[in-house]
Amino acid sequence: MIEYLSLTGELIERTSSTVRVQEIVQLSLAPVFLLAAIGAVVNVMNLRLTWLIERIDRIEQRVEKGTDGRQGEELPALRQRQHYAELAVNLSTSSALTICIVIASLFVSAFIRPQIGTFVAIAWIATMAQLFVALVLFLLETRLATSTARERRKRSRRIVKRQGESDQ
DSSP: OHHHHHHHHHHHHHHOOHHHHHHHHHHHHHHHHHHHHHHHHHHHHHHHHHHHHHHHHHHHHHHHHTOOTTGGGGHHHHHHHHHHHHHHHHHHHHHHHHHHHHHHHHHHTTTOSSOOHHHHHHHHHHHHHHHHHHHHHHHHHHHHHTSOHHHHHHHHHHHHHHHHHHHO
8 A cells, every 4th residue: 555655656746747747748749730630631531432432332233223334344443442442541540549659658658667768669650651551552542533434444354354363
């Protein structure tokens, strides 16, 4: 019990300094702004992903009814775009979670003696790596989105051909 009280007193003493808390808040501002930016990017990615899913559903319904014309030929390319968009959203969300760990770690560092700067740096690097890959995938998805219907059908045929070859 006495050990608990001394630990509590030590924690309160370490964090009672307004200057120390201000320093931690200042340190956490850059990651917080990054978190807000990631949230905005995830919002855009989610809108695109939702649009893709709805488009795929509409085309699949038309294929089932036999009223799709040539749109059904575009499904493999649309699914590839959906795959890129899903991965981009997942990695962006993962980077947001990792940056939350960075922010929490900065505040926890005020309460503990062991230095955790290396952990914070690794978490920051992991965030940047995840965000980089997410943005590359989003770039690929948007690049595919700007192609013409003819290019999408051509890409779809290549995808179907590759899938057929890998199944054999």
